[in-house]
Amino acid sequence: MKRVxxxxxxxxMLLSTATAAEKxxxxxxxxARTDTYVPLxxxxxxxxxSNMTGMVGKKHTLDxxxxxxxxxxxIFSPEHGFRGTADAGxxxxxxxxxxxxxxxxxxxxxxxxxxxxETMSRFDAIVVDIQDVGLRFYxxxxxxxxxxxxxxxxxxxxxxxxxxxxxxxxxDGPMLNMKYRSGVGRLPIPAVHGLTMGEIALMANxxxxxxxxxxxxxxxxxxxxxYTHQTRYRLPIAPSPNLPNMTSIYLYPSxxxxxxxxxxxxxxxxxxxxxxxxxxxxxxxxKFSFTPKSxxxxxxxxxxxxxxxxxxxxxxxxxxxxxxxMNLEYVIDAYRNSGLGDKFFTSFFEKLTGDxxxxxxxxxxxxxAEIKATWQPELDKFKELRRKYLVYxx
Numbered sequence: 465m466k467r468v469x470x471x472x473x474x475x476x477m478l479l480s481t482a483t484a485a486e487k488x489x490x491x492x493x494x495x496a497r498t499d500t501y502v503p504l505x506x507x508x509x510x511x512x513x514s515n516m517t518g519m520v521g522k523k524h525t526l527d528x529x530x531x532x533x534x535x536x537x538x539i540f541s542p543e544h545g546f547r548g549t550a551d552a553g554x555x556x557x558x559x560x561x562x563x564x565x566x567x568x569x570x571x572x573x574x575x576x577x578x579x580x581x582e583t584m585s586r587f588d589a590i591v592v593d594i595q596d597v598g599l600r601f602y603x604x605x606x607x608x609x610x611x612x613x614x615x616x617x618x619x620x621x622x623x624x625x626x627x628x629x630x631x632x633x634x635x636d637g638p639m640l641n642m643k644y645r646s647g648v649g650r651l652p653i654p655a656v657h658g659l660t661m662g663e664i665a666l667m668a669n670x671x672x673x674x675x676x677x678x679x680x681x682x683x684x685x686x687x688x689x690x691y692t693h694q695t696r697y698r699l700p701i702a703p704s705p706n707l708p709n710m711t712s713i714y715l716y717p718s719x720x721x722x723x724x725x726x727x728x729x730x731x732x733x734x735x736x737x738x739x740x741x742x743x744x745x746x747x748x749x750x751k752f753s754f755t756p757k758s759x760x761x762x763x764x765x766x767x768x769x770x771x772x773x774x775x776x777x778x779x780x781x782x783x784x785x786x787x788x789x790m791n792l793e794y795v796i797d798a799y800r801n802s803g804l805g806d807k808f809f810t811s812f813f814e815k816l817t818g819d820x821x822x823x824x825x826x827x828x829x830x831x832x833a834e835i836k837a838t839w840q841p842e843l844d845k846f847k848e849l850r851r852k853y854l855v856y857x858x
Contacts, residue, residue: 491697494625494662494686495525495593501623501686502532508621511538511587513571513611517595517627517701525593525625526564537586539568540579542594542607571607578610581618589621592661595703597713598631600640600655601648601720601816604703605664609650609674612665616678623684626662626855628697630713634658635850636789637717639842640818649818654839654846656717656790658693660855662686667853685855692857696782705761706736714782718791724813727798728772732756732765740794741774743767744802752776774798792822792832799826 494501495518510529512518518525529536539561559568569583590611596604608624615622637655651664651673659667662685667673669680691697702708707716712735719737722729730739733754741754750773756765775794785791799808809823817823825835851858 489690491628491691491695492689493520493627494688495528495627496520497625497686497689498528498532501591501625502534504623504684505529505534505589505591507535508589509535509537509587510589510591511540511569512536512591512593513540513542513608514591514593515542517699517703518593519701525591526561526566529591530564536564536566538583539566540590540607540611541568541570542604571610579614584614584618584620587620589623590615591623591625592665593625593627594661595627595699595701596629596661597703597707597716598629598657598659599717599720600637600651600653600657600818602716603648605661606647606650608661608665609668612669612680612683613674613676613678616674616680617676619681621682621684622665622680623686624662624665625686626660626688628688628691628695629658629660629693630697630699630710631656631717632658632660632693633696633786634789635843635847636836636839637843638817638819638822638839639846641820644814644818644820646815648815654843655816655818657846658850659853660688663850663853663855666855667850670853671849687855693854694858706731708736710782711778711780711785712737714785715777715780717789718794719777721792721795721813721816722798724810724816725795725798725808726766726804726810727774727802727808728754728756728765728767730754730756731762732759732768735776735778736762738778739774739776740798741772742798742802742804743770743772744804745773745798747801750774750801790836792826792835796826796832 512526514525520528561568569579592608594604596602612622635654635656635658639654640649640652642652651668669683698710707713716737719729719740722740727740727742730736733756739754752775753771753773755771756767802808813823814820
């Protein structure tokens with residue numbers, strides 16, 4: 465009963481905050497602030513890291529920069545490509561942007577994900593304008609960190625056109641044990657870090673987290689206006705093919721962990737990251753079922769063409785999802801009721817959690833609340849460190 469009361473109180477508080485934010489001024493993206501960044505970049509050769517989310521209204525940031533006479537010589541594309549159509553983890557080839565004729569250098573093509581010396585010679589400054597969703601295992605920030613390392617190595621300027629973090633209202637999850645560093649975990653931060661791209665760039669640079677003790681000498685964040693970490697900013701464009709709406713984005717911290725199991729999180733359905741299930745999860749409470757299909761953005765999803773039994777989370781209220789934070793109850797439920805034992809988890813699970821203890825505690829029968837309590841001491845330390853680099857009020 466106490467737990468329900470606390471959750472209801474949190475929801476009321478969050479709704480009040482959201483309502484207050486809605487009454488305020490509209491959030492202005494960093495990319496819209498041409499008066500701030502055009503004088504800074506005028507006369508320099510520029511590379512831009514962006515994709516389909518780099519929009520200001522109906523115009524792409526690239527077009528706005530060109531219209532203002534800026535010399536953009538290179539486009540960097542992240543996971544999913546510059547137009548955002550590639551599957552998760554799919555190789556993205558370098559090419560040329562047909563609209564502008566500017567060469568696109570893919571950072572998701574080879575094994576290193578770092579640009580070549582020849583590519584780095586084409587420009588003086590790197591602009592980052594891409595919509596992140598605020599999770600350690602979401603790869604856009606990792607691409608930015610790789611570029612920052614290249615910028616530091618070749619003495620290039622970095623300018624981040626900041627955007628809101630839709631999951632920036634809380635900090636949660638286990639810290640990354642750096643022995644699990646991977647393509648889905650790059651910095652010693654919790655799963656839900658509560659930072660914008662600009663803030664995480666400042667933190668990584670300031671804390672010496674770039675490889676080889678590199679440091680970007682000239683790092684600028686063009687701030688959003690009218691934004692706080694409690695602002696409920698609804699993304700106008702899906703940040704990747706399998707995050708189609710805000711419900712999927714709010715559930716992502718919790719349901720992404722299914723990527724490290726044999727269960728499905730709904731890739732290949734109309735509700736990716738909003739459902740979960742497995743063919744073996746039959747019985748009471750699993751009246752809901754779905755069958756993953758091959759679709760654009762999920763060409764070969766887990767459990768393709770297999771009927772899965774599980775749960776539909778898509779009707780949960782956004783504020784209730786936010787109040788729960790990173791919720792392990794879904795993975796625990798699937799583990800306990802799949803009948804698969806240790807075979808339920810894959811080796812990828814530790815790369816996502818960044819921690820060797822979460823799987824063990826789930827197998828031992830610990831509750832979600834008990835597991836979350838083990839994160840708290842390190843989270844408290846991180847929150848204190850995080851405050852040094854916050855650009856926006858908490």
